[in-house]
Amino acid sequence: MYPPAFNYSAPTSVEEVLATLAKEGEGARVLAGGQSLIPMMKLRLASPSYLVDINDVDGLDYITDVNGHVAIGALVRHNDIVKSELIGSTNHAMTDAAPWIADPIVRNRGTVCGSIAHCDPEGDWNSVMLAARAEVVAQSAAGERVIPIDDFIVDFFTNSLEPGEIVKEVRVPKYTGRGGGAYVKLERKIGDYATVGVATQLELGDDGKIAKAGIAMTAVNSKNTRAAAAEQVLVGETPSDELFREAGNAAAQASEPETNVRGTEEWKREVVSVYTRRGLETALAQAQAQA
Amino acid sequence: MQINLTINGAEQSAEVEPRQLLVDYIRSTGNTGTHIGCDTTSCGACTVLVDGTPMKTCTMFAVQANGKTLTTVEGLKQNGELHPIQTAFKEKHGLQCGFCTPGMMLTSAALLEQNPDPSEDDVRWAISGNICRCTGYVNIVKAVQHAGELIREN
């Protein structure tokens, strides 16, 4: 399996990247980890005329704690998240999701921002980002803008970047109170995409009631989808088994899975419901464990 | 495009088409121990250490190896001595057809660099990006742990 021909450059600064993208226009694409793009090119499902490789750009591999959020640069690899103590102590859903993305070798190369940009409905990061209410920092030759993740994800493999824009970083808000999160994924083996994935995040108020809730689903809609009604069920309530069950049912209602080789629609909905409940239980335990 | 890189200690430069996959380039240099087992980045037969980190070279372009240092299976042996992972794979019967073996050994060697005393779970986790169709993995796990012992003894 061999990719079609293309032109290529590997700039060493963001400015050059942006300039090249602007110059090459329509057919140009960013090459980050290449772990989605290159397989697609090999299967000839994608044939960009120009690849702008960002791997040689200095200073894009940061994970930093700034102003109440964690900023993740465009060259942060999945395995950097696995190893990051900062993420480990600030976002449990990310910590949960990272080790189950692809396989250990692919994680050495694939990037978080590339995955976010790719908008594969079976990709895991966008659900985690929805649950955390992250923001995407888009940059072009014209400047920078910050896009809420809900607006960034448009559809099946479609984001809201303008031509010439790249994802420079993603900002993941930290918990403001006692918080916890989880990512529960049904994969058939290592290296498989999710059959069903559910990201959950909870923050508790001083009264022990749920102050904030985030729930989003992978692989059961045409894009990663927030289960807004399920979040509504939770906010302002005292956590309980019954409540979590109700939230699970609401999430299942918001899913629109397809019957395919991985399983039936009916079963996938059930898994969404069960996983939402289980994720919330984990998230709650983490939140409650905090002083 | 012109690339300069080091493979198994030997510096080389070459003229390559941007689309040439790194695995094809490596194989064209005579290092045919790096194999191809799939089209979808699933099997790890093409695994090579790029600046010490395991990478699937079927999912990188040769141009991306510019300036990098690569270790393939042919480079595991140093100064005429087999790497402990090689000795251990033979000793513990960690291979059958040998097709996955180069990738398996390189991934394992990288694990042992980080953790010379891995548990069974550590090993199984680390090699889960490499498929072996023959062995059922049990003896590969034993081989990696045995290589760890050999490394620790030294």
Add this chain to the structure above:
Amino acid sequence: MTTTADQVGHLHTPPEIGGIGHSVRRHEDDRFIQGAGNYVDDIELPGMLHMAILRSPVAHAKILSIDTSEATALEGVVAVVTGELMAEHNLAWMPTLSGDTQAVLATDKVRFQGQEVAAVIATHPYIARDALGLIFVDYEELPAITSPQQAMADGAVLIRDDKEGQADNLAYEWESGDKDVTDRAFAEADKIVSLETHYPRSHPSPLETCGAVADVDPASGQVTIYMTSQAPHAHRTVFALVAGLPEQNIRIISPDIGGGFGNKVPVYPGYVIATAASLLIGKPVKWVESRTENLISTGFARDYHMKGELALNSEGRILALRTEILSDQGAFFADAQPTKFKAGLFHIVTGSYDYPAAHVVARGAYTNKAPGGVAYRCSFRVTEASYMIERLVQNAAYDIGMDPAEFRALNFIKPEQFPYHSPTGFVYDSGDYETAMRKALGIVDYEALRKEQAEARAEGRLIGIGMASFTEVVGAGNSKDYDILGLKMFDSAELRVHPTGKAILKLGVKSQGQGHETTFAQIVAEELGIPAGDIKVLEGDTDNTPYGLGTYASRSTPVAGAATAMISRTLREKARKIAAHLLEASADDLDWEPGKFFVKGSPEQSVTIQDVAFAAYTNPPPDEQPGLEGVHYYDPPNMTYPFGTYVVVVEVDAETGEWNVDRMIAVDDCGVRINPMIVDGQIMGGLTEGFAAATNQFITFDDEGNCIGSNFMDYLVPTAWETPRFELDETVTPSPHHPIGAKGVGESATVGSPAAYVNAVIDALAHLGVRNIDMPLLPDRVWSAIQNATG
């Protein structure tokens, strides 16, 4: 000498010699661990061109036209080959291993998605691939038939309209056993247990795909084909027959093979096209398929729709078995199997149990799917058979309220009944089924586990204990019953001991990772006392090895292993005469211990086998030919029958249907173990494939005939993480008719284990009344079974 129980458990040779029973480290590993294996894709010849194949995107269509002009014009393209061109050379069709025909390049129609339509030969593989996109084929689509039931329905579109006299989609019909006796037994039964299930389509997908480098020398007419072949000699004969080439000018070299598992037994169109192209162009042509091509076009396995019934009496004794198979053959009937047996050895389906009557009916249908039907790590459909009977007995036990283990024990063929004549005509050589089963149950502490299961159930947790006590039939086979395309299924060994006492052994079989270079050297070491490390084993070059049928269906040890032992013994007898000459004694006065002859009663008067070898060339006895060399062709008197019991413990998540293997115990009996380390390795590999089949690994098709399972993202091969942690043990019951008592082991675990995994999940749900879930046991299927059972 035939092996008797005395051989079991003790070693005849010291470790320095490394004969039978020693876990000698593998000789072949030295090159593999250094990346110095030599696989087909590693072969580079001067001036070599590269071939890529254009495949049909649709499952069934008429080809209206093929436009190759743009592809031909692409720089670097040397030739574009179509079916029309192949037809001019009478090569558009070729015979299959089941005596059917298969299109090499389609001329009239395409009959499955992925079928070969055209081929590009170019100076670089990337260019060959680019050119495929410049070939334009006009298809007129026809309805696709995607199941054998659909194929056999009235009015189904005829797939093989190319075949004269073919009026429907029936590929074959076959039966075994006695229908009347069986029906009578059923009429008298107290209870009838039945099971209808599908063993899904699977694919061996060795990590190395198939490929070839064809090198035709236009000057001499010499044809050298390097190819991924498990059966190089048979392939040479097929090439001679198909292409009408003189067989002495064809040399097939099967270099290192990156796994075969049956995938590399058939002759594929790619080999033939590459050879034809090399012949036409006069340059070497390399073809290496991609993983997708491997999965969508080369030999699939299984795909049996099975119905089975057991007749029982009130005590729980089995009286008879009835089964009916409908197999999905794909577009061409290409099962690699002995001619006589259209459903392979499926009639071993009576299993490890003693009853007088059985009847098997098998029919196969053409469908718009890839051809194949290879013996995927299996002795010709034994996997399907073993799966059927082991699922049936487990269900029978539930239905009559007996423990599944005790039900098996009651019905097992007893050790004293061997040789046992089965109702479908097999003669089982030896076995002790209950001992193996009790050993496996002991390891898991079966009784305690049943208690734990009951307690867990009370808490709403679902634990299941499944087992399978399989019997395999391997080592095809005696020439009376077994041939492929008329070639009798013997095998051969040629042994030469050189003057310095080092030997070279040449075989007609071909290792794909089984460790032949070590195991077969050990047989020679055992018999001649030459250290295993002093013996080089050569295979896979038809010019330099004796004729043989190849390696599949676990036949190498039973057949070529026997040939090796026999030729070693022949040479030992000659060596004895030379020793007598050297010791100036009578041959009858000599005793043998591995590596040495000595005069009876005076062990200080001795010569080593190395002394003898030297003398064979320097000082042979006057009445003997010089040299120490010979060849043996072994026609086995019977098949061998390995067996064992596998026990699997699972826990099922009742809410989602996911399930996990907690334990997997395998007790195997493959007779005498030549190299225990290698035997265990073979078993663990097979257990993994059984696990794959039970959990995730299958190929399916949508209604249009599009293949789902066409790459490793969809065709799921387990990694180290999912694979259970196997616990192995053994019993040893030698084969009485095999020269060294060995039975063959490469496939037992693939054959026996799927039923054990599935039975474990069924066992977890049996109290709910669940009796079947079709493989693979995807969580949604398990979940649905629970939902349906509990309402």
